[in-house]
Amino acid sequence: MNLWYYPGCTLKTRAKNAEDSAIVSMAALGIDMVELPRWNCCGTVHSLAGDDLIHHIAPVRDLIRVKEQGGSKVATICSFCYNTLRRADILMRGDAEKRGTINSFMDEEPDYNGEVDVVHLLQVLRDDIGWKAISEKVKLPLEGLKVASYYGCTLLRPAEVAIDNVEKPTVMQDLLRALGATVIEFPFATECCGSYQIVGNVGFALEAAKNILTSALRRGAEAVVLTCPMCDYNLGLAHRELKRQRGDLPDIPTLYFSQLLAIALGLDTEVCHFNLNYIDPQPLLQSKGLIVEGVKVGE
Amino acid sequence: MIRRQDGTRRIGVFVCHCGLNIAASVDVEKVVEEISHYPGVVATEHYMYMCSDPGQDLVRKTIQEKKLDAIVMSNCSPYLHERTYRTLAASEGLNPYFCEVANIREACSWPHLKDREGATKKAIAIIKATVEKVRINMELFPPVIPLTRRALIVGAGIAGMTSALEIADAGYEVVLVDRAPYIGGHVSQLSGTFPTLDRVGCVTAPLLARVVTHPKIKLYTYSEIEDIEGYIGSFDIRIRKKASFVDETRCNSCGRCLEVCPVSVPSEFDRGLSQRGAIYRSFPEAVPSRLLIDATSCVHLATGNSCRACEEVCPAQAIEFTQEDVIAEERIGAIIVATGYDLFPRERIGEYEIDPDVIDGIQFERLLSPTGPTKGEIRRPSDGKVPQQVVFIQCVGSRDPEHGVIYCSRVCCMYTAKQAVLYKRAVPEGQAYVFYMDIRSDSKEFEEFVCSAVEEERIMYLRGRVSKVFRDGDKIKVWGADTLTGKMVEISADLVVLALGMTPSPGIVDLAHKLNVIFDLFGFITEAHPKLRPVETLTAGVYLAGACQWPKDIPDTISSASGAASKILSLFSREELLRDPLISFVDEEICRGCGQCVSVCVYKAITLDPKKKVATVNEAVCEGCGACAATCPSGAIRHKNSTRSQFFEMIDIAAAEYV
Amino acid sequence: MRVELSVKQVQGDFVKKVEEISGQNLLSCYQCGKCSAGCPMAFAMDILPNQIIRLAQLGLEEEIAKSNTIWICASCYTCAVRCPRGVDLARVMEALRLLTLRKNINYVQPIEIPPETLEGMPQVALVSSFRKLTS
Numbered sequence A: 001m002n003l004w005y006y007p008g009c010t011l012k013t014r015a016k017n018a019e020d021s022a023i024v025s026m027a028a029l030g031i032d033m034v035e036l037p038r039w040n041c042c043g044t045v046h047s048l049a050g051d052d053l054i055h056h057i058a059p060v061r062d063l064i065r066v067k068e069q070g071g072s073k074v075a076t077i078c079s080f081c082y083n084t085l086r087r088a089d090i091l092m093r094g095d096a097e098k099r100g101t102i103n104s105f106m107d108e109e110p111d112y113n114g115e116v117d118v119v120h121l122l123q124v125l126r127d128d129i130g131w132k133a134i135s136e137k138v139k140l141p142l143e144g145l146k147v148a149s150y151y152g153c154t155l156l157r158p159a160e161v162a163i164d165n166v167e168k169p170t171v172m173q174d175l176l177r178a179l180g181a182t183v184i185e186f187p188f189a190t191e192c193c194g195s196y197q198i199v200g201n202v203g204f205a206l207e208a209a210k211n212i213l214t215s216a217l218r219r220g221a222e223a224v225v226l227t228c229p230m231c232d233y234n235l236g237l238a239h240r241e242l243k244r245q246r247g248d249l250p251d252i253p254t255l256y257f258s259q260l261l262a263i264a265l266g267l268d269t270e271v272c273h274f275n276l277n278y279i280d281p282q283p284l285l286q287s288k289g290l291i292v293e294g295v296k297v298g299e
Numbered sequence B: 001m002i003r004r005q006d007g008t009r010r011i012g013v014f015v016c017h018c019g020l021n022i023a024a025s026v027d028v029e030k031v032v033e034e035i036s037h038y039p040g041v042v043a044t045e046h047y048m049y050m051c052s053d054p055g056q057d058l059v060r061k062t063i064q065e066k067k068l069d070a071i072v073m074s075n076c077s078p079y080l081h082e083r084t085y086r087t088l089a090a091s092e093g094l095n096p097y098f099c100e101v102a103n104i105r106e107a108c109s110w111p112h113l114k115d116r117e118g119a120t121k122k123a124i125a126i127i128k129a130t131v132e133k134v135r136i137n138m139e140l141f142p143p144v145i146p147l148t149r150r151a152l153i154v155g156a157g158i159a160g161m162t163s164a165l166e167i168a169d170a171g172y173e174v175v176l177v178d179r180a181p182y183i184g185g186h187v188s189q190l191s192g193t194f195p196t197l198d199r200v201g202c203v204t205a206p207l208l209a210r211v212v213t214h215p216k217i218k219l220y221t222y223s224e225i226e227d228i229e230g231y232i233g234s235f236d237i238r239i240r241k242k243a244s245f246v247d248e249t250r251c252n253s254c255g256r257c258l259e260v261c262p263v264s265v266p267s268e269f270d271r272g273l274s275q276r277g278a279i280y281r282s283f284p285e286a287v288p289s290r291l292l293i294d295a296t297s298c299v300h301l302a303t304g305n306s307c308r309a310c311e312e313v314c315p316a317q318a319i320e321f322t323q324e325d326v327i328a329e330e331r332i333g334a335i336i337v338a339t340g341y342d343l344f345p346r347e348r349i350g351e352y353e354i355d356p357d358v359i360d361g362i363q364f365e366r367l368l369s370p371t372g373p374t375k376g377e378i379r380r381p382s383d384g385k386v387p388q389q390v391v392f393i394q395c396v397g398s399r400d401p402e403h404g405v406i407y408c409s410r411v412c413c414m415y416t417a418k419q420a421v422l423y424k425r426a427v428p429e430g431q432a433y434v435f436y437m438d439i440r441s442d443s444k445e446f447e448e449f450v451c452s453a454v455e456e457e458r459i460m461y462l463r464g465r466v467s468k469v470f471r472d473g474d475k476i477k478v479w480g481a482d483t484l485t486g487k488m489v490e491i492s493a494d495l496v497v498l499a500l501g502m503t504p505s506p507g508i509v510d511l512a513h514k515l516n517v518i519f520d521l522f523g524f525i526t527e528a529h530p531k532l533r534p535v536e537t538l539t540a541g542v543y544l545a546g547a548c549q550w551p552k553d554i555p556d557t558i559s560s561a562s563g564a565a566s567k568i569l570s571l572f573s574r575e576e577l578l579r580d581p582l583i584s585f586v587d588e589e590i591c592r593g594c595g596q597c598v599s600v601c602v603y604k605a606i607t608l609d610p611k612k613k614v615a616t617v618n619e620a621v622c623e624g625c626g627a628c629a630a631t632c633p634s635g636a637i638r639h640k641n642s643t644r645s646q647f648f649e650m651i652d653i654a655a656a657e658y659v
Numbered sequence C: 001m002r003v004e005l006s007v008k009q010v011q012g013d014f015v016k017k018v019e020e021i022s023g024q025n026l027l028s029c030y031q032c033g034k035c036s037a038g039c040p041m042a043f044a045m046d047i048l049p050n051q052i053i054r055l056a057q058l059g060l061e062e063e064i065a066k067s068n069t070i071w072i073c074a075s076c077y078t079c080a081v082r083c084p085r086g087v088d089l090a091r092v093m094e095a096l097r098l099l100t101l102r103k104n105i106n107y108v109q110p111i112e113i114p115p116e117t118l119e120g121m122p123q124v125a126l127v128s129s130f131r132k133l134t135s
């Protein structure tokens, strides 16, 4: 089965570890993720001003690319891209007036009237494949690995884009359980990591991000699993900061859900590009017998 | 009475100014002048307030002096004063249905405030059309229908019990049905009551005892209404008595069975704070003190496995595993709905974590109750520790149209204050915090109670909603805001109590359908008029009491329960039961017996006469809504005094003003 | 000092503009404070989010301009999903930011970001920061 896939900018650079591990894992699960031709940056954030339509052009163009290909569904891995594309689609579906203006502004493009469903890869795993099918394909169960799933904001908020219960999401825990991991629940799973404030208000953003890591640590998590390169970066910086303040603090690496998926499916962990993770997860993974120094295990 | 031999009627038209309500946009004098020349109109009068005593006297005098046969009252909506003027007409010897109201206020002066000419013209058209109607109105007499002087009350909470006792004390029989195994409703679960803090047991025990022993009250507990047929004066009710698997007549309440039952499931009465067996008594003081087996948790009944431990030990041979539901039938004349409320489902506020130490108001009442799971000691559910910091959160689910309901649940401000005070008295060294948005303490001695809670018990009120509640080790973290200082606050609580809002009791919509009563958006039963008829429904013979109508505290519940009872007593004290004659009737010559009217009638007032093959209207049931008349393809079923020919006549005349 | 309230402010252009850009009825907010209670950035704000809305209801534009709150907001939407009145406070914050940004005043100056900060920073962070905090 083919699945149109929108990578977005960061997954092509800093978060290659998220992308490659996802593509290879999905292939192992029988789904070929086909990268959308001629995609452009989605703009990363949905414009919240009623009188600002110009910023919706970018994500709508991406949706038009899907439509052009005859696709009716597009998947993302980056939560920001998911949020931006999904909200652009909701706007185009729900607001006839704005839809008209945006469509006529892009007169060189075919009209977009909400023909494409925007989904996050976690939804595909849950709704199209299912936990049971996934767990049956697991070659190397993540036994003994204590992980906390961290959602952040953009997969769940605002409520109309939520891929799961806004306050008590379970999709990532369900996936991790299917992969054999020990799931640690923690109260900061949906708290904000400070987001783009990391650029202009580093101190404040780090404060928010540190709370997340400390909470996960206090609950006994060994790693934090996430879906968003922004969260990944902020938590990575926060980790460095925490270590500076308290050297004895145990490491708590962040991992993309797709990296753990690839490991559990017994795939070549080269696709995980652990060198791109802010905190090296390899010692932890090795200690659990999930990888041996860059060489895959499990076969 | 039609006075003229030739059938023509002498009609009087009375135009009210309604102060300036009508006169500001309708040129009353011009209207009167124009109408006075209209055929058949022999008298016209106008007056500042026609509904006032002098206004009514003017009408009376004119009827007599001008020997009127019919009158058209041109004023406000018939909803307000039609009855006033029909009574007046009757007292002057006219058939009351020869009085019609021309609505020139709601339908004319108000919507056309800025168009005096248009409004005046429209008023004239409305009045002329009404004159045409009254000219061909039929003389009507209210039908007499049979009256069974017995009442049914659904729900035996404090509301149902109060109504039942008042009706029974007046000498009429009452059938009191509750689906719970015990009577008393939610009040049985409470500890003390605001603002006086008297023990609930002391308030309810005498009531409970009187209800179960009253010779005029027939009690059905653990029973539900299966179906209802009939109408005011004679309803036929079928009641499903659910199988309890314990023969009530033999069981002597010794309780030996309770000791041997191997099952342990959360107690409904204690809202999960204690366990009960599959055979159980809801709580030790339950009235009636019956035992019952819950078929879903009973090992024997649920799995067929032959446990039967209770049966073995029962000295009275009261266990009856073969018992089945029984249907009882009762004929009654009037009904009170007293089904009360339920708590808002807390799962819908996902940011308040589900945790043993995050409890709801009723659970806290159980902790406070001397007969509750902790014998009245305040110990938190998780580990039995006495909580040193308790956070109460108000308005959970209430005043929250996004996640819950928009309305205010009215009692939670007060019960929270009560609970905080009772906590403080039990744990003097502890601290209670209350997160609130507004404090609604608008009844007798309520404000005083809240003030003393703050001043004397030193309860810390914080004005703000809580955003998140979650467990952190041994504590429950509460993230709130104190909007008065503009500070975000965090409290590490030992126990959190959510003041969940009130919603109607589950299953109410189903019951409302059976009773043919209207309910609102939320499922609360709608009263006939929020101000003027608060304890009646729009269905004749069905009344309401207590929190099934709207969130109510005990005093409000009792007032409405007494009100509903007195409505029934007034109904039962009539010699005969008269119904409004403005209902539909069938012209049997024209009716083809197609039955379309039968299917549109929501009151089930029409049946097909199998012999004559024509529709017949049950005068006691028809509410005169007109749905049948609008549906009948042959115009055979008509609405008395609102026939098609009358309407066409009215439309012709009214439209003529505009051509 | 007493703040004078008048029809000029309460029904003024500022209130209208904020409502128009945000698409929110400011008076839907009944000041419960739930937004502030859960805001992950409020610890760094000099005025709480609910107070910002209150100032906007009153039309007190300058008071808002003096505060750092709207610039600290991370558009995380925690407030909006929990607001009992359905107020999308994140949109109100955006509208208030735009009233400044549209005067060509940036909150973040891209050229002032130190190179060591830029290094390794994912595009998504940079682009969203610029989208939110520059004109």
Ligand SMILES: Cc1cc2nc3c(=O)[nH]c(=O)nc-3n(C[C@H](O)[C@H](O)[C@H](O)COP(=O)(O)OP(=O)(O)OC[C@H]3O[C@@H](n4cnc5c(N)ncnc54)[C@H](O)[C@@H]3O)c2cc1C
Binding pocket: B154, B155, B156, B157, B158, B159, B160, B177, B178, B179, B180, B183, B184, B185, B186, B187, B190, B192, B193, B194, B223, B224, B225, B338, B339, B340, B341, B342, B361, B362, B365, B411, B415, B418, B505, B506, B507, B508, B511, B545, B546, B547, B548, B552, B553, B554, B555, B557
């Ligand atoms: C935590 C808490 C504390 C409170 N404290 C106080 C206080 O201190 N003072 C005060 O004045 N008020 C207090 N109240 C309010 C009080 O509980 C209500 O005013 C009162 O219970 C309303 O009585 P009711 O009979 O209308 O309803 P309920 O008590 O709800 O009784 C309804 C009865 O109807 C039965 N029933 C429901 N549906 C059906 C059906 N379909 N068929 C048959 N039977 C049915 C139920 O089993 C129940 O027995 C408190 C409420 C709460 C939640």
Ligand code: SF4
Binding pocket: B394, B395, B396, B398, B399, B407, B408, B409, B410, B411, B412, B413, B414, B438, B439, B440, B499, B501
């Ligand atoms: S009574 Fe008080 S606590 Fe209950 S909903 Fe109303 S304001 Fe809120």
Ligand code: SF4
Binding pocket: C028, C029, C030, C031, C032, C033, C034, C035, C036, C049, C050, C053, C079, C082, C083, C084, C085, C086, C087, C089
């Ligand atoms: S949560 Fe909503 S209603 Fe409450 S203060 Fe914030 S914006 Fe206003």
Ligand code: SF4
Binding pocket: A192, C035, C038, C039, C040, C041, C042, C049, C072, C073, C074, C075, C076, C077, C078, C079, C080, C089, C090, C093
């Ligand atoms: S959107 Fe802004 S104001 Fe709202 S909770 Fe997030 S950071 Fe706070």
